[in-house]
Amino acid sequence: MNEERGTTATLEPEPAAVPLRRNRRFQTLWAGSASAMLGTCLADTAYPLLLLAMTGSPTVAGAFGAVQFGASVLFGLHGGTVADRHDRRRILVLADTVRLLTALSVALALAADRLTVPHALLAAATIGATMAYGGPARMLALRAVVPPEQLRQALSQDELRVNGAALAGPPLAGFLLGLGTAVPFLATVLTSGLALGASVAVRFDSRPDERERAGGKEKGAAFAGLRYLFAHRMLRSTVLVVAALNLTGSAMLLAAMVLLRDHGTSEAGIGLALTGEAVGGLLGALLVTRLHRLLRPGALLLVVAWAAVLSFAAPAAAPGPLVVLAALALTGLGVPALRVMLDVLVFQRVPEAMRGRAMAGTMTLLMAGLPLGTMTAGLLLDRLPAPTVLLLLAAALAAALLPLTFGRALRGTSWAG
Incomplete structure (x- = not known):
């Protein structure tokens, strides 16, 4: 009888996780x-x-x-x-x-x-x-x-x-x-x-735990997370592409503002058009699970990045607040899926002992692109018309994506930890 009880206990299913809404x-x-x-x-x-x-x-x-x-x-x-x-x-x-x-x-x-x-x-x-x-x-x-x-x-x-x-x-x-x-x-x-x-x-x-604390005290520990990210092919590609999107995206915002101003759009109209990024992000957050189910990490990365290329070029071809709003919304639509993808990959593939440093390194790299993009756009806009700057940004991002698109580095990637 004791053996039967032990067998029953072994076969009992683990309790289901509490739904997130009740956590x-x-x-x-x-x-x-x-x-x-x-x-x-x-x-x-x-x-x-x-x-x-x-x-x-x-x-x-x-x-x-x-x-x-x-x-x-x-x-x-x-x-x-x-x-x-x-x-x-x-x-x-x-x-x-x-x-x-x-x-x-x-x-x-x-x-x-x-x-x-x-x-x-x-x-x-x-x-x-x-x-x-x-x-x-x-x-x-x-x-x-x-x-x-x-x-x-x-x-x-x-x-x-x-x-x-x-x-x-x-x-x-x-x-x-x-x-x-x-x-x-x-x-x-x-x-x-x-x-x-x-x-x-x-x-x-x-x-x-003590192993994590010891890892944080080693020489050059602050850069250990970054070194791990760049040593891992999928993580390196993801971080670099998202950083490129941040850099060119911030430059695109300034170029779009100048474009709309030059076409006589009011300040209120410009402000409304620039909300497209947040609107796209809100809608994109609702699509994260579906996009992750449909696409593997490498494919998702490339689809979102190439959509951004099209979004940068569209206002140059058809300037106007509605086009800028739609372009920013399209760009923002895929960003939540990429950010969640990056976080999931870090949790799956970075050892517990250096996850904090990996996250901090990622955040630092992504943030660094914002002022650099704005400054670059400002320098270009002093010399070139806004439509030309937008096309240059689209071309630069496309050129960066071509090696990844035709290479083998991102093929065969999966969500498995």
């Missing part, structure tokens, strides 16, 4: 991340507008984004190393606390009419640093509360957070500024508080 830890972390992202998008619009009103200088207004970006890149690789060596939950709580105190300091300074430009730029650097340290910790926290079979679904929901905040943040910041100078910054205090509350409330396995 309270994931949904709480997701809500906190959504709040933090919305607060960041609010700040990205509200701070430059405030600095422009304070100083009348577009250079000073633009310095906020430059300082924030610079801090994210400067601390990015170290943020991944810290995530691989220390308690990730503590890192997350600390990053959210610093962000909350920063937002509160700006709101109080505005209430007292004592906000200065150095104070605002210090806030930019602090926000950028918290993104560098909090970003890898958030991704590892998400992985810790979601079973492997639900990872793609969880990452797809996370794409809704990113694109939803990008779409809602700028108009919401403008609306709140209309209610009062300090109002959008009080909103960032609220969003930071919600993010901190979620980080405190959710407990998960957040301590790296």
Whole structure:
């Protein structure tokens, strides 16, 4: 009888995973991340507008984004190393606390009419640093509360957070500024508080084991994630193509703005056309699972990238706000599938001991393309008409894709870990 009981116990199926919508830890972390992202998008619009009103200088207004970006890149690789060596939950709580105190300091300074430009730029650097340290910790926290079979679904929901905040943040910041100078910054205090509350409330396995900590202390450990990414053929191709899309995409945005302005489109029309990227991203987040089911990683990478080539060229052939809106939406449609693909590949193929550094390295590479693309487009637009610049961007991206398209490197890739 004991043998029969043992056999029965062995044959009992494992309990099914809780559906993601009922996974309270994931949904709480997701809500906190959504709040933090919305607060960041609010700040990205509200701070430059405030600095422009304070100083009348577009250079000073633009310095906020430059300082924030610079801090994210400067601390990015170290943020991944810290995530691989220390308690990730503590890192997350600390990053959210610093962000909350920063937002509160700006709101109080505005209430007292004592906000200065150095104070605002210090806030930019602090926000950028918290993104560098909090970003890898958030991704590892998400992985810790979601079973492997639900990872793609969880990452797809996370794409809704990113694109939803990008779409809602700028108009919401403008609306709140209309209610009062300090109002959008009080909103960032609220969003930071919600993010901190979620980080405190959710407990998960957040301590790296001793092997992971030792790996983070080796010489050149901060670059170990990048070295691993570039040593792996599929990961290297994916990171480089997505980085190329970021670079040319940011250049395309500036060229599209100049194109629409030259054709007499109003500022409101230009702003509406530029929402196409976020709209495409929101729709694309809903298609991630289907696209991953239909296409293997290599094929998905090439399809999305070649669609971007067509999107860059279309406004040059038929300039107008509707064409720009559609082109940006088409480009944004495949980006969530690529980002989730990259995250899935990292979780499947990068050892646990260096995932934080691999994520941080990926984030740093992708972010580096944004200012470089904008600067390159600015230099080109000073010398060439906008349609020509758009065609050059499409040609450059196509030239980069041709070796991958006709080569064998991406053939036979699969989703298997």
